[in-house]
Amino acid sequence: MIPPFDERPSWLKSRGYLHITPKIDVYKRYEEIFTKINNEQFVSRHAFFPLIHSVIKERKYKKIPNTNQRAHSYIKDGKPKKNAKLRPLHYATHIDALIYGKYATKLLALYEDELSKHEGLSDCIIAYRKILEETENVEEPVFEKIPGKSTIHFANEAFNEIKKRSLTGCSVLMFDIKSFFSELNHELIKKKWCELLNVSRLPDDDFNVFNSATDFRYILRDELRVKSIKNGKRAGFDEKRLAAIRKYRGIEAFYESPKEFRKAIKDKKIKIYKRPFMKNGEQVGIPQGLPISAVIANLYLFDFDLTILQNIVEARGGFYRRYSDDIMIICESDQADEVEKFVLEEIKKSNVEISEEKTEKFLFKTVEVSPKINRISSHLIRDGRMTIGKPLTYLGFEFYGYQTLIKSANLSKYYRRMVGSVKRKVKRSCPSAGKVLFPRQLKKIYEQVNLEKERVIKKRRRLEKNANGYYSFVFSEKEIESRGSYLSYARRASKTMNEPRILRQVRKNKIIFRKAMAKNLK
Numbered sequence: 001m002i003p004p005f006d007e008r009p010s011w012l013k014s015r016g017y018l019h020i021t022p023k024i025d026v027y028k029r030y031e032e033i034f035t036k037i038n039n040e041q042f043v044s045r046h047a048f049f050p051l052i053h054s055v056i057k058e059r060k061y062k063k064i065p066n067t068n069q070r071a072h073s074y075i076k077d078g079k080p081k082k083n084a085k086l087r088p089l090h091y092a093t094h095i096d097a098l099i100y101g102k103y104a105t106k107l108l109a110l111y112e113d114e115l116s117k118h119e120g121l122s123d124c125i126i127a128y129r130k131i132l133e134e135t136e137n138v139e140e141p142v143f144e145k146i147p148g149k150s151t152i153h154f155a156n157e158a159f160n161e162i163k164k165r166s167l168t169g170c171s172v173l174m175f176d177i178k179s180f181f182s183e184l185n186h187e188l189i190k191k192k193w194c195e196l197l198n199v200s201r202l203p204d205d206d207f208n209v210f211n212s213a214t215d216f217r218y219i220l221r222d223e224l225r226v227k228s229i230k231n232g233k234r235a236g237f238d239e240k241r242l243a244a245i246r247k248y249r250g251i252e253a254f255y256e257s258p259k260e261f262r263k264a265i266k267d268k269k270i271k272i273y274k275r276p277f278m279k280n281g282e283q284v285g286i287p288q289g290l291p292i293s294a295v296i297a298n299l300y301l302f303d304f305d306l307t308i309l310q311n312i313v314e315a316r317g318g319f320y321r322r323y324s325d326d327i328m329i330i331c332e333s334d335q336a337d338e339v340e341k342f343v344l345e346e347i348k349k350s351n352v353e354i355s356e357e358k359t360e361k362f363l364f365k366t367v368e369v370s371p372k373i374n375r376i377s378s379h380l381i382r383d384g385r386m387t388i389g390k391p392l393t394y395l396g397f398e399f400y401g402y403q404t405l406i407k408s409a410n411l412s413k414y415y416r417r418m419v420g421s422v423k424r425k426v427k428r429s430c431p432s433a434g435k436v437l438f439p440r441q442l443k444k445i446y447e448q449v450n451l452e453k454e455r456v457i458k459k460r461r462r463l464e465k466n467a468n469g470y471y472s473f474v475f476s477e478k479e480i481e482s483r484g485s486y487l488s489y490a491r492r493a494s495k496t497m498n499e500p501r502i503l504r505q506v507r508k509n510k511i512i513f514r515k516a517m518a519k520n521l522k
Helices: 030-037 040-045 094-116 151-165 186-197 204-214 239-249 258-266 293-300 302-316 333-350 408-428 439-446 486-497 501-505 509-521
Strands: 051-059 073-076 079-082 084-091 133-136 143-146 170-176 217-220 319-323 326-332 360-370 373-382 385-388 392-394 397-399 404-406 455-465 471-481
Touching (some): 030 094, 094 186, 151 170, 151 319, 151 392, 151 486, 170 333, 170 392, 186 204, 293 302, 302 326, 302 333, 326 333, 333 360, 360 392, 404 408, 404 486, 404 501, 486 501
Antiparallel strands (some): 051 084, 073 079, 133 143, 170 360, 373 385, 455 471
């Protein structure tokens, strides 16, 4: 039975990006799409399209090798080298993404059931799951569950645990799994998938989804661009051609039909790539960006998580949290070396490795800073040396023991984006009227959000055939839940962590905004 549209499952939603095949208007095609994707025979026979590959580039203000200086870029062997983190993403066509979403929901429900069989395990895995916040009702002695637990809450729980243990001294071990998504073993994924379904062999529909997510093909987004490059920047797409597809075909896509896409491949206008992740001559890894990737990643480490729970948390009284490929363990100081060795050995059973250069060990203890003041102090231990006052960085926060701050790199990124938005807005302003800038359009980036305003109006657009027989956009408005800004995030963090210093970090946002306007309007 098909539920009403307002009660549709969470995976059944429209997506806004362009792909090989047309965007899907879920509202108009709701019954058709729901019926198809819930049909196991349809999924088992479905031919998945190639993914589109793109790279998100994040600038990093990092230390220059062999110096005490930090910068976004530096010169090495006479050539400029940038401190940038490249994050590869692969995303599916709209129909494929809906299928992945449906099967991700199914696997996640079964995965949650498995977690619930082991007391305390659900608390340890905090990424890619909807975790509810328990708050005590003052009027009645019961707990009510409120949606919205975020990285702020997870970080705060960890920091409070450190504060509690630091009276006698405790160690914090931070691990990072090397190239996590791109090194997942396919046979182990299939094994865990079968165990979750309680079968010895994957059903045809599940196998088709599994196979498409492991043995995937992709094209490069940059190869869809026009070839001319201006001022060293990446070229745009052929907007004239995209507009023609919208006007005459009534669809939004890079190609007007699968036939045209296949012809582009045959004519070598576009290239299909495959097997990007190889290890010891075998294909490994899954793409980041698919709706099912996160569930697979959590499922993949189920045995590892359970082992750490039993041997570190239960047997040694430790504290364990894993956020995707980032692992935190809090333990007694005299157990640190033993725990570190155990984790490094145990993770190898999952055919992945810990990045030892990113492994960090901290000692937190209460120290006397004056005759009347004691406070918790952070000590980073590296290569046998101890650095006092170095903060523990976790989930976007820096924890010093006696204070918690937003990670300085994240704050810098926020200000860079603010300044960049002002610069772009000035550049695109109408030259005939001087340089016109509308500050109100930019204030959404930084301005204080009215927390009482729970719903806002969002404009949407869809293609409809007009009186001339051509397709054009028709705009509509819909009331949706309000989303906060970076400043509302800072306020929530300050309130949740009872840390007023966080608000001081963002107190100069209006000054920076006005300086950016003044500079770019000259």
